[in-house]
Structures are given as structure tokens and as C-alpha cells.
Amino acid sequence: MENAIDKLIDKIKEKDNPTVIGLDPRYEIIPDCIKNKYSQDLEGAGKAIIEFNKALIDAVYDIIPAIKPQIAFYEMFGIYGMKAFEETCKYAKEKGMIVIADMKRGDIGTTAKAYSNASIGKTKIGEINHSIYDVEFVTVNPYLGTDGVIPFIEDCKEYGKGIFVLVKTSNKSSGELQDLVTEDGEKIYIKVAKLVNEWGKELIGKYGYSSISSVVGATYPKQLEELRKIMPHSYFLIPGYGAQGGKAEDIALGFDDKGLRWNCKCVKKFNLCI
Numbered sequence: 001m002e003n004a005i006d007k008l009i010d011k012i013k014e015k016d017n018p019t020v021i022g023l024d025p026r027y028e029i030i031p032d033c034i035k036n037k038y039s040q041d042l043e044g045a046g047k048a049i050i051e052f053n054k055a056l057i058d059a060v061y062d063i064i065p066a067i068k069p070q071i072a073f074y075e076m077f078g079i080y081g082m083k084a085f086e087e088t089c090k091y092a093k094e095k096g097m098i099v100i101a102d103m104k105r106g107d108i109g110t111t112a113k114a115y116s117n118a119s120i121g122k123t124k125i126g127e128i129n130h131s132i133y134d135v136e137f138v139t140v141n142p143y144l145g146t147d148g149v150i151p152f153i154e155d156c157k158e159y160g161k162g163i164f165v166l167v168k169t170s171n172k173s174s175g176e177l178q179d180l181v182t183e184d185g186e187k188i189y190i191k192v193a194k195l196v197n198e199w200g201k202e203l204i205g206k207y208g209y210s211s212i213s214s215v216v217g218a219t220y221p222k223q224l225e226e227l228r229k230i231m232p233h234s235y236f237l238i239p240g241y242g243a244q245g246g247k248a249e250d251i252a253l254g255f256d257d258k259g260l261r262w263n264c265k266c267v268k269k270f271n272l273c274i
Contacts, residue, residue, distance in 0.1 A: 009207050031052075101135040117132065120162075138163055146195065156203060157203065
């Protein structure tokens, strides 16, 4: 079974492009030429989102290796939004793109397993295992500790999938918790980084990176550089470039000498990450 991070890196090398388009659809910015085709209700909004997303995917699938749909922008439209999420993921995969579901899931063991089943694992009914969203990667919140992450890791091993664990996030208030110093003098984000290293040991692929990798914000370049040294086998999903204040020289700290690892560029005009 192909290692998920190897699959992602192969696609990055194929496109010669380490960026991801984040599909976070805001109904109010979808062009009227699309919205006016459908009813002005939740069902119509879901249909407009699907058409909008497919148009974006059609425009970039040959140059960008992956999409990152943020599930909250679909959940807010109820069942019709979730249908749009499902169809967006499916369409991107049909176009050969990698899908990183930005869900930031994390909970106690059995609930974490259910979250994992929905995204990168499978749901068993009778004797049949059903794939739900069947994405390649999902973002995971490690705040509940190891037992909240292990179910995702087990599905990564069984199904050749991957996760990006929140280590140092790009938002302004992330330091309220992530920068707190523990009794032994280490900050919490360093503790999480070391856990990610441990969790990912068995899933290191042919390029030297693990399918258990990290989210590290471009808005904190010193921490990005520090974490790059601590986490040599972790691929970085780097949000915060552009609209949030991250600069090119900041994200450069997350790449190796071959131009690998990851960049997530936020473009405010379209509310996208590319």
C-alpha cells in the first residue's frame, strides 16, 4: 500500500508546485451568474457551492496538486452543504488531486475512531466496510492527547492515509495555550511536536517524511524554524501566508533544499488557500 505522504510528494513533484487550494466557500462571494441559477435557500446554496468548486478545480487541477476544503464552510448549510463537501472531494479525486480534509477533529478514543471512520477510515455495516469521504489526509487536533489521535494513526496504517496534526497554529491567540511553558521548561507546542515525532515513526516513506505530519503557521517564523529542526521527518502544512501576515521568507524556513514540504497561501479576495 502506497504511503500517503509519498503519494502527496509524488504529486507535488509532478506538478512542480508545493501549494494547495483551500476551498472555503463563502456564499456571498460566489458570482451571481452561478447563484442565480438556483433557489435562494439552503439547497440552492449547496448546488451553487458545488458548481463554484468544480469550476475552480477545473481551472487549477493541472497545476496544483491538492485541495483543502474546510468542513465548517459546508456544515453551515446543513445536509446540502455536506453533499457539496462530498461532491467536491469526489470531483477533485477524479481530477487526480489529493484531498486534505480540514476538519481539525479530536476527541476521546471511541469518538475519535468515529471521526476517523468518516474521513480516512471506513464504516462497517454488516460485513461490508464503507468509505465515506475517502480523503487522503485529515487535520487533527491533539489537545486530548494520545488516545484521541491513535484511532487516526491506526487508520493511516490500515488504509494508507495521513494526518496533519495541529502543532503551532497561525491564529493570533494560539500562544495563549500553545506557548505555555511546562514544568520541565518546554513549551506546549514543543511537547506536541515530540509526540508527533513518536506517532509518525512507523509511517516514514521513501522520501524520509511521515504520513503523520504537522500544521505549523507561517505567522510564527521563529517557531517554524525551531520546529523544522525538531521535526526532520514531518511534512509541514503551513497556513497563514499572505492575508494573515506570513511572508515568503517566513515559509521558506519550512522547505528543504529540494523545495519539498508544504505551503498554504491564503488569498483574501477569494477566501482560498493556494
